[in-house]
Amino acid sequence: MSSAAHHTADPDRLWSVDEHLEDVLTTVRPLEPIELQLLDAQGCVLVEDVMVPLSLPPFDNSSMDGYAVRVADVAGASEEFPASLEVVGDVAAGAADPVRVGPGQAARIMTGAPLPPGAETVVPVEWTDGGLGEGPVSGMRARSLAPEGATGQVRVHRPAEARAHVRASGSDVQAGDLALKAGTVLGPPQLGLLAAIGRGTVRVRPRPRVVVLSTGSELVQPGEQLAGGQIHDSNSFALTAAARDAGAIGYRVGAVADDADTLRSTIEDQLVRADLLVTTGGVSVGAYDVVKEALSHVGDEDEPGGGVEFRKLAMQPGKPQGFGTVGPDHIPLLALPGNPVSSYVSFELFVRPAIRTLMGLPDVHRPTTRAKLVCDKALTSPRGRRQFLRGTYRDGEVRPVGGSGSHLVAALAQADSLIVVPEDAESVESGTEVEVVLLG
Amino acid sequence: MSSAAHHTADPDRLWSVDEHLEDVLTTVRPLEPIELQLLDAQGCVLVEDVMVPLSLPPFDNSSMDGYAVRVADVAGASEEFPASLEVVGDVAAGAADPVRVGPGQAARIMTGAPLPPGAETVVPVEWTDGGLGEGPVSGMRARSLAPEGATGQVRVHRPAEARAHVRASGSDVQAGDLALKAGTVLGPPQLGLLAAIGRGTVRVRPRPRVVVLSTGSELVQPGEQLAGGQIHDSNSFALTAAARDAGAIGYRVGAVADDADTLRSTIEDQLVRADLLVTTGGVSVGAYDVVKEALSHVGDEDEPGGGVEFRKLAMQPGKPQGFGTVGPDHIPLLALPGNPVSSYVSFELFVRPAIRTLMGLPDVHRPTTRAKLVCDKALTSPRGRRQFLRGTYRDGEVRPVGGSGSHLVAALAQADSLIVVPEDAESVESGTEVEVVLLG
Missing domain, CATH: 2.170.190.11 (Molybdopterin biosynthesis moea protein, domain 3.)
Known part of the structure; x- marks a missing residue:
C-alpha cells in the first residue's frame, strides 16, 4: 500500500492536492464483484461482458x-x-x-x-x-x-x-451478440435489456458501504439542547448524505467524544460493515486531536499497509488530512478536518473519488469547467495553497458566495460549485477565467 | 379531476403529447408534507422557511x-x-x-x-x-x-x-436569519446546515411510492425458462429503476397475466402503498387488452374523479396511453403501452414529470438542448406524430442509435438522449438542427 511507503516521511512536508489524491486513488482498489438481483444492481458497474443467449424477439x-x-x-x-x-x-x-x-x-x-x-x-x-x-x-x-x-x-x-x-425473430438482438460490455454502468434501460434477455442476476461491483463518524467532545446531536461551549454535529449528516449521493451505502455513526480509546473501539466495531471509513475532526496539531492520536499508531508492523498517515496539504480549506488503512483487512480511512466547510470540500475532492473508485466507475471526478469570475472585489488567496471557494455557476460565469472563512456553512448551502484559485495566485480579479468544480 | 371531465370525450380523438402531459400534470398534486429525520429527507423539497434559532457559532x-x-x-x-x-x-x-x-x-x-x-x-x-x-x-x-x-x-x-x-459568535449565521427557504431541495450541504442550526427533523414532501406492474400472459420472470410464445418481463425492471432514478421509492410488482379480475384485485391490493401506479401493456385495441378492460369502468359514479381514460396520442412510439385515478383516494395511474421502448419513452415523457410533481420539485422535466443531427440517411417520421428516436449526444451533435422500430431494446441501452422529430416533419436530413431530450 502506498501509504505505508510514506509512513516514515517528513510530517512537516506540504503535500499538494494532486499528490494526496493520487495516494488515495492508488491505494483504494475497486471492490470485489458479486452477483446481484437486477434491481439491487442499479447504478453499479458490470464486470462481465453479457452475451445474448437467445435472439429477441424469440419468435416472429x-x-x-x-x-x-x-x-x-x-x-x-x-x-x-x-x-x-x-x-x-x-x-x-x-x-x-x-x-x-x-x-x-x-x-x-x-x-x-x-x-x-x-x-x-x-x-x-x-x-x-x-x-x-x-x-x-x-x-x-x-x-x-x-x-x-x-x-x-x-x-x-x-x-x-x-x-x-x-x-421477425432476432430483429432486435441475435443470440451470441454482445448485449452489454464489462464496465457498463447499469441504469434503467440497461437493466431492462438484461431482463429482456432473461438475466435474473448480474455480476457487478457492489455499492461501497461507507461509515461516517464525526469526532469532538463539543458535538451534540441536532434536536438536543446545547450547553456552554457545545455545537451541533453537522458533519456526520452532510457527509453521510454526500456518500449516498456519490453512490455509496452511507452509515452515519453519531459523534464520538475526544477520547482515543473510545474512538479506536468504535472504529473496530464499525469495520465489519465498512468498505471505507470517513472521520471528521481531530486531525490537526492540537493536544486533543483524537483521530490523530488514536490512528497514528494503529499500523501493526506485522500488517503491511496498515496505519494512517497525517499530513499537511497545500490547500485551503482542508490543510490537515489523514489517510491510510485500518484493521486486518486494511479498510481505507480518510480522516478529514472537523470544520464543516473544510470537511465537505475535502469530501468532494478526496472521498467522492475514492467511493467511485471502489465502485469501479469510469469517471470518478466531478465535472469541471472554465468560467468568468464575477465579484465585487478581487479574491485573495494564500500563496502556495490551492484555494477552493464556494460559488454559484451559471451560463459561463461564477460568483463567490460567502467569504473564504471555512466556517461559513450557510454559504455552502447556497453554493453549487467550487471556484479553484491555483497555488501561484495571490489575487484573482473579477473578469478572470477560473476553473470551477461543478457540484451538480 | 381533469380526467373525469374528459371521460365522455371521443375515444378516437388524437391527443397531442403536450395535451396529455398537461392533463397528467394538472391532475397530479404534490404530496402532503411530513416531518422527517434529516437523512430521510435527502433529495426532498422543504415546505417551510427554516429560520436560524441560535447564532452560529454560538460563542466566540x-x-x-x-x-x-x-x-x-x-x-x-x-x-x-x-x-x-x-x-x-x-x-x-x-x-x-x-x-x-x-x-x-x-x-x-x-x-x-x-x-x-x-x-x-x-x-x-x-x-x-x-x-x-x-x-x-x-x-x-x-x-x-x-x-x-x-x-x-x-x-x-x-x-x-x-x-x-x-x-466571532454569529459570524456564520445570526439568530433570526433565514437559513433555507421553502422549496429548497435538500442535498448534503443543506442537510449539514439544518444539523448545524440544531434541526433534528424537517418538514418536506416525502418521496412518492410508485408501484410498477407489467401485464401480459406472455411474460416470464427473467432467469426462468421460456416456453413457446413467451418472452421475459423487462418493463417492470426498467421502470422501477427509472422511478427510483426520478427520486421515488419504486415497488416492482411482477407481471400480471391478461385477466381483468386478477389485474383489478392486484391493483386494489397495491393501493395501500401507492402514491402513483404505473402499468405497462394492455392499452391498445386488442381483445385481450386487460388494462383497458379492467380500468375503463373502474370509475364509480359516486366517486368524482375516478376512472382511467384510454386515448391515442400523436406520438411514436407510445400511441396508446391511459391516464386517470383509481381507488377511493384517487391514486393517479398511468397505463403505458407494453412494448419496452414505448413504455420507457412514455415513462420519460409522462411518468417522470408526474413523480417530480408529486415531490414538489421546481423542475420536473429532463433538460433539452438543440443539436445538429448526424446520420447516414435522412430520418423519416409519420406526419402528424411527434417521433422520439433514441440517440447519443456529444458536443452539440446527436446521432441516432438503432432504428425507429419500437422494439429495439438493445439500442435503447446505448442511447443517452431522445431525438425529437416534430409533428410537421416527415423527413429530417443530416445536418439539421433538432431538439434533444438529455436522459442524463
Whole structure:
C-alpha cells in the first residue's frame, strides 16, 4: 500500500492536492464483484461482458392487433370488394401452440402474439370490419365481453404484403451478440435489456458501504439542547448524505467524544460493515486531536499497509488530512478536518473519488469547467495553497458566495460549485477565467 | 379531476403529447408534507422557511490550536525576545466553563474551543515554543501522552492583534436569519446546515411510492425458462429503476397475466402503498387488452374523479396511453403501452414529470438542448406524430442509435438522449438542427 511507503516521511512536508489524491486513488482498489438481483444492481458497474443467449424477439410476432392471414387471400381487397375470411380462433400473446391458418382463413391476433403457422402477414383490425359485418372498426371488443369475436367471418378491406406488421425473430438482438460490455454502468434501460434477455442476476461491483463518524467532545446531536461551549454535529449528516449521493451505502455513526480509546473501539466495531471509513475532526496539531492520536499508531508492523498517515496539504480549506488503512483487512480511512466547510470540500475532492473508485466507475471526478469570475472585489488567496471557494455557476460565469472563512456553512448551502484559485495566485480579479468544480 | 371531465370525450380523438402531459400534470398534486429525520429527507423539497434559532457559532471560539492570551502580553514579542507566559490550563472544544486568563497568563486552546474569559486573542501554537523551552514547534503533543503541556511556561514569538484567530459568535449565521427557504431541495450541504442550526427533523414532501406492474400472459420472470410464445418481463425492471432514478421509492410488482379480475384485485391490493401506479401493456385495441378492460369502468359514479381514460396520442412510439385515478383516494395511474421502448419513452415523457410533481420539485422535466443531427440517411417520421428516436449526444451533435422500430431494446441501452422529430416533419436530413431530450 502506498501509504505505508510514506509512513516514515517528513510530517512537516506540504503535500499538494494532486499528490494526496493520487495516494488515495492508488491505494483504494475497486471492490470485489458479486452477483446481484437486477434491481439491487442499479447504478453499479458490470464486470462481465453479457452475451445474448437467445435472439429477441424469440419468435416472429405481430406488431399490431389484427388478423393473421395468407397474402393471396387478401390480394386486391378493398372496402368495396372486401376479402371475406373464416376466423379460426384467437392468437393471444403468450400462446404456446397457436391455431393453424389455412387458405381462406384468418386468426385474430394480438400485439406480441406469435405469427401462427400458415399465416404470412398481419392486417391491422382497423383495415377490417372486425367480424361485425359492417364498416371498418377502430378496435376489437374485449374477449371476455364478446367471445364470439374469435369465430365467424371477417371482411378485410386492404391487401397486405408478406410479413407486414410482423416483427421477425432476432430483429432486435441475435443470440451470441454482445448485449452489454464489462464496465457498463447499469441504469434503467440497461437493466431492462438484461431482463429482456432473461438475466435474473448480474455480476457487478457492489455499492461501497461507507461509515461516517464525526469526532469532538463539543458535538451534540441536532434536536438536543446545547450547553456552554457545545455545537451541533453537522458533519456526520452532510457527509453521510454526500456518500449516498456519490453512490455509496452511507452509515452515519453519531459523534464520538475526544477520547482515543473510545474512538479506536468504535472504529473496530464499525469495520465489519465498512468498505471505507470517513472521520471528521481531530486531525490537526492540537493536544486533543483524537483521530490523530488514536490512528497514528494503529499500523501493526506485522500488517503491511496498515496505519494512517497525517499530513499537511497545500490547500485551503482542508490543510490537515489523514489517510491510510485500518484493521486486518486494511479498510481505507480518510480522516478529514472537523470544520464543516473544510470537511465537505475535502469530501468532494478526496472521498467522492475514492467511493467511485471502489465502485469501479469510469469517471470518478466531478465535472469541471472554465468560467468568468464575477465579484465585487478581487479574491485573495494564500500563496502556495490551492484555494477552493464556494460559488454559484451559471451560463459561463461564477460568483463567490460567502467569504473564504471555512466556517461559513450557510454559504455552502447556497453554493453549487467550487471556484479553484491555483497555488501561484495571490489575487484573482473579477473578469478572470477560473476553473470551477461543478457540484451538480 | 381533469380526467373525469374528459371521460365522455371521443375515444378516437388524437391527443397531442403536450395535451396529455398537461392533463397528467394538472391532475397530479404534490404530496402532503411530513416531518422527517434529516437523512430521510435527502433529495426532498422543504415546505417551510427554516429560520436560524441560535447564532452560529454560538460563542466566540478559536480557529487555531494555540494559546489564548491578552494582546498587551504579546505586544512586541519575537523569537529573539519572546513573551513568557504562565500556562493556566487547557481549553478543549466543548469546554463548558473555561479557565480565566489573567495578565501574564495563557490558556492552551484547541480549535473550536470557546475563547476563555480574560483572553483577547489567540496565538497559533506554531508561533510559540509549545511550552518546551526551545524553538518554535509545529504542534502540541497529545494531552494523554503529555499532560504537563497544560501547565508551566510558554514562550510566544510573535504579537497578535485583538481577536486574531477568533471566530466571532454569529459570524456564520445570526439568530433570526433565514437559513433555507421553502422549496429548497435538500442535498448534503443543506442537510449539514439544518444539523448545524440544531434541526433534528424537517418538514418536506416525502418521496412518492410508485408501484410498477407489467401485464401480459406472455411474460416470464427473467432467469426462468421460456416456453413457446413467451418472452421475459423487462418493463417492470426498467421502470422501477427509472422511478427510483426520478427520486421515488419504486415497488416492482411482477407481471400480471391478461385477466381483468386478477389485474383489478392486484391493483386494489397495491393501493395501500401507492402514491402513483404505473402499468405497462394492455392499452391498445386488442381483445385481450386487460388494462383497458379492467380500468375503463373502474370509475364509480359516486366517486368524482375516478376512472382511467384510454386515448391515442400523436406520438411514436407510445400511441396508446391511459391516464386517470383509481381507488377511493384517487391514486393517479398511468397505463403505458407494453412494448419496452414505448413504455420507457412514455415513462420519460409522462411518468417522470408526474413523480417530480408529486415531490414538489421546481423542475420536473429532463433538460433539452438543440443539436445538429448526424446520420447516414435522412430520418423519416409519420406526419402528424411527434417521433422520439433514441440517440447519443456529444458536443452539440446527436446521432441516432438503432432504428425507429419500437422494439429495439438493445439500442435503447446505448442511447443517452431522445431525438425529437416534430409533428410537421416527415423527413429530417443530416445536418439539421433538432431538439434533444438529455436522459442524463
